[in-house]
Amino acid sequence: MTFDGLGGPLTAAEEIRALARPLGTPADLDPLVARAGDARFVAIGEASHGTHEFYAWRADLSRRLIEEAGFTWIGVEGDWPDCWRLDRWVRGLDDQGLDAASVLARFDRWPTWMWANREVADFLDWLHAVNLDRTERVGFYGLDVYSxxxxxxxxxxxxxxxxxxxxxxxxxxxxxxxxxxxxxxxxxxxxxxxxxxxxxxxxxxxxxxxxxxxxxxxxxxxxxxxxxxxxxxxxxxxxxxxxxxxDRESWNLRDIHMADTADRLAEHLGPDAKGLLWAHNTHVGDARATDMASAGMVNLGELLRRRHGTPDVVLVGFASSGGTVVAADAWGEPDRVMPVPEARPSSHEWLLHETLATPALFVFGADRSGPWLSRRLGHRAIGVVYDPAREHGNVVPTIMGARYDALLWCERTRALLPLHREARAAEAEYETEPTGF
Structure with missing residues (x-):
């Protein structure tokens, strides 16, 4: 139980206000950089595959961890062959007459907007330029199973x-x-x-x-x-x-493959290698803190913690109240900008909005027994297929303090900027999804 300065128990809102730190510029990430800098794996999530703020803050955090804490590789929720060609470019080995947008234009698996977007291109242009001045260059690899x-x-x-x-x-x-x-x-x-x-x-x-x-x-x-x-x-x-x-076994097979790939990369790149993992919250946040566990499902974040221990693993989640997002109406359909409704009552997002109504950074300490961090509430998860009118289907019951080690609260968000519009796909991969996603 967490207590206030007078010895009384805190309410959930009081705990949120006590933990919240400003989040306006990359310098505000200092507490998280300090917490994550010594880890071997830092998994950075996103609450949708189509939100500018999630991608932009993830890029800002990754820049700082690369420059200040010596992280040496990035593994993403993408195909190995596509990302391998991007890795060869970003490390200065192939296609050096191109920029990041031109290399990302080769990504043709639906939904292309997940990686072929302005936010990722800007980060990779930065990484490419930084790599040219480094002896040990930071790589960019795909963790997924579809190819x-x-x-x-x-x-x-x-x-x-x-x-x-x-x-x-x-x-x-x-x-x-x-x-x-x-x-x-x-x-x-x-x-x-x-x-x-x-x-x-x-x-x-x-x-x-x-x-x-x-x-x-x-x-x-x-x-x-x-x-x-x-x-x-x-x-x-x-x-x-x-x-x-x-059934749920396909989800487990996919996340086990992603965790195995991360382990193979860490072994290949050497004992001093430190990895950043980019994936959706549903992969990054520990499944044991959600209803995924009762369905017999595991995920990347859980597997990293179980295999490497909590000191070497930091899990970072994202959340927002409302705004806009890029998604599709059905598998293989073109992307479009959709509204994200205001947070549902009695969800983590609703509680954060009602308490703060402003962006904030949360870095959780050892004691996570307080009335917010230990409370199971709905936590929004938007996939590449989205129907704003059916928000009840986009909620994952979550114990926030057990699922993540840190949370970036973005309040109002806007859609990311795809590099090109998605055409209707003749065939699209039918991705497995956890409960509520």
């Missing part, structure tokens, strides 16, 4: 150039997937109808790539890239098969 065909294609290219005698294993996997015309949903549904799949082929491919990518020595970047693509193919094949069942 089955793209990763398989990358493996074929690498084997053809370096290990042509291993091509038969890759071609077996390619031939197995070929009838599905690069459509993972078609493959997944086919495995529901007939008891045949490509699991043996992709496992065989993974074993072969592991054998041929110098497993007894420290991998160079090119070998690490092909090995990670093989891990993606194996994880994606299983993910798509499980996804069509409609």
């Amino acid at each position: 089955l065909w793209e990763s398989l294609s990358e493996i074929l290219g690498w084997l053809a150039a370096h290990r042509v005698d291993s091509l038969p294993a890759a071609m077996q996997a390619w031939q197995c997937f070929l009838p599905y015309q690069e459509d993972p949903q078609r493959y997944a549904w086919a495995t529901r109808i007939v008891p045949e799949d490509c699991e043996d082929e992709v496992v065989g491919l993974l074993v072969e790539v592991r054998r041929r990518a110098h497993p007894t020595s420290r991998l160079d970047d090119e070998d690490f890239d092909v090995l990670q693509n093989a891990e993606v193919v194996a994880a994606a094949e299983r993910y798509y098969r499980v996804m069509v069942r409609g």
Whole structure:
């Protein structure tokens, strides 16, 4: 129990006011930089995939942690092959005649606005310029599981150039997937109808790539890239098969893959490497502090804490009361700017708005037993598909002090700026989602 200066218990509003710090400029992030600077992993969330303030403050915090605390890599909720090409540019290795917006224009998986937006481009232009003056350059990597065909294609290219005698294993996997015309949903549904799949082929491919990518020595970047693509193919094949069942295992497979990728990156980059992880709050905030846990779901933030311990992991969440956001009406539909309704009564957002009505930074201490931090309330989570009229479906019951180590409260927010308008997608990935998201 948290007490006021007179010895009486605090109310939730009093605890909020006692913890709140101003949030107006990057200098106001000092308490969070001090808290996160010694960690090995700092996971920075977002309450939507389409809000300017979430992306802008995440970029500001990342800049400071890179410059002042020695963070050396960024892993994002994006595809490995796309982000690998971006990493090669941001570290000054490929495509140096381009700017960030031109490289991001190559992202073509719906929803492209998640990464191909002005906010990310501005940060990456900064990172590219900073990297050119650094000996140890900060990398930018994808953690996600969706790129089955793209990763398989990358493996074929690498084997053809370096290990042509291993091509038969890759071609077996390619031939197995070929009838599905690069459509993972078609493959997944086919495995529901007939008891045949490509699991043996992709496992065989993974074993072969592991054998041929110098497993007894420290991998160079090119070998690490092909090995990670093989891990993606194996994880994606299983993910798509499980996804069509409609249960929660597909969510777990995806977040376990993201956590495994973060661990592989940390090992590859060395014991002094320190990583920033960018993903939605539903991946970043510890699932054990939400109703996801009762549904048997885990997530990236929980796995990082369990694997590495709380001193080495800092989880940062975002929240806002209302404004506008970029989202779509349905999977594969064009993006548009939508209103975000005012916070629902008895939610964390409502309580913060009623108490503060101004942006604020919260860095939680060791004692999180107070009436706000220990209280389970709804916490808004907006996905890439959004219906403002159905706000009740965008709420994750959350114990704030257990879910995050810090929270950035943005009050009023506005939509981010996509680099191009999203066309209607012929096919779109059907992302699994936690309860209320």
